[in-house]
Amino acid sequence: MSKTHMFAPRRYLPSTPALLAFEAAARLGSATAAAQELSLTQSAISRQIKTLEDQLGAALFAKQGRSLVLTPVGRTYLTQIQDVLQRLGSASVAAGANPQGGALNLAILPAFGMHWLAPRLADFARAHPEVTVNLSTRLAPFDFRNHSYDAAIHFGRKDWPGAEYLALMPxxxxAVAAPDLVKDAGDPEALRAMTLLHLDTRPRAWARWFAAHDLTPPKGAGMMFDQFSTMAQAAIHGLGVALLPTFVAAPHLKNGTLRTAARGIEKSIGDYYLVWPSGRSVPPSLRSFSQWISTQLPLA
Known part of the structure; x- marks a missing residue:
């Protein structure tokens, strides 16, 4: 997982005060406002920006009256350095929170994070007390360059741009429903006459499920949900039959709030992966996490 980084020559690396002065002036639209925010004089802000422009060999601002307007080069540069400053700030906060350098910022999918990962994190914490895991929910792939995440949980195929992959599980x-709706796990044919609940990220899940049983899917739409947790609750309250991942359905089947509605377990449309950005050095915390999660395979 290791990568070797080549840093730009030092002459191309601007000072942090110059970047902060430029970012504040660009965001606020004036050197005066930037000076107030950074507790500097207006002339100090102007000098920092001038030094930065001289170093880059490009104009970052064009004056319009008393306002500063970004040039095309300035707009592009602002987007890039805001990402750098955000990551630098996050790294500094993480270092302060855990001086041993063990912070792991992980983007998770809600159902996987709640029902599979969270119950197992205590085991990871015991094995790696030096690592602090920070979890955030993200429903779709994102550009790692614009975020401070070290890694993410991905579902689907190997289609996350600029990412490395560790396969976790299919x-x-x-199919589950409230006990009042189904008495026993019977013939899949019976589900064709029932109300079916759908997830918006799996719009053809039921069609594939019926096809796997050599059945034609019923016509007509059912209720649509954006997360498995709300769809499971709808099923518990008798609103229809839900197609849930086994790790989401398991606790509800165990406590009796849901019942298997038809025989058989089917493979869904994709797999779960741990992904992390290509071309970025792998922090020790991510290395420890990936090694730990590998010991949990095959996932149950």
Whole structure:
């Protein structure tokens, strides 16, 4: 997982005060406002920006009256350095929170994070007390360059741009419903006459499920949900039959709030992966996490 970084020559690396002065002036639209925010004089802000422009060999601002307007080069540069400053700030906060350098910022999918990962994190914490895991929910792939995440949990295929992959598990699904709706796990044919609940990120899940049983899917739409957790609750309250990942359905089947609605467990449309950005050095915390999660395979 290791990568070797080549840093730009030092003459191309501007000072942090110059970057902060430029970013504040660009965001606020004036050197005066930037000076107030950074507790500097207006002339100090102007000098920092001039030094930065001389170093880059390009104009970053064009004056319009008393306002500063970004040039095309300035707009592009602002986007890039805001990402750098955000990551630098996050790294500094993480270092302060955990002086041993063990912070791991992980983007997770809600269902996987809640039902599979969270119950196991205590085991990871015991094995790696030096690592602080920070979890945030993200429903779709994002550009790692614009975020401070070290890694993410991805579902689907290997289609995350600029990412390295560790395969975790396929998603298997089971049809479930409230006990009042189904007495026993019977013939899949019976589900064609029932109300079906759908997830917006798996719009053809039921069609594939019926096809796997050599059945034609029923016509007509059912209720649509954006997360498995809300769809499971709808099923618990008798609103229809849900197609849930086995790790989401398991606790509800165990406590009796849901019942298997038809025989069989089917593979879903994709797999779960741990992904991290290509071309960025792998922090020790991510290395420890990836090694730990590998010991959990095959995931149950």
């Amino acid at each position: 998603e298997t699904v089971v």
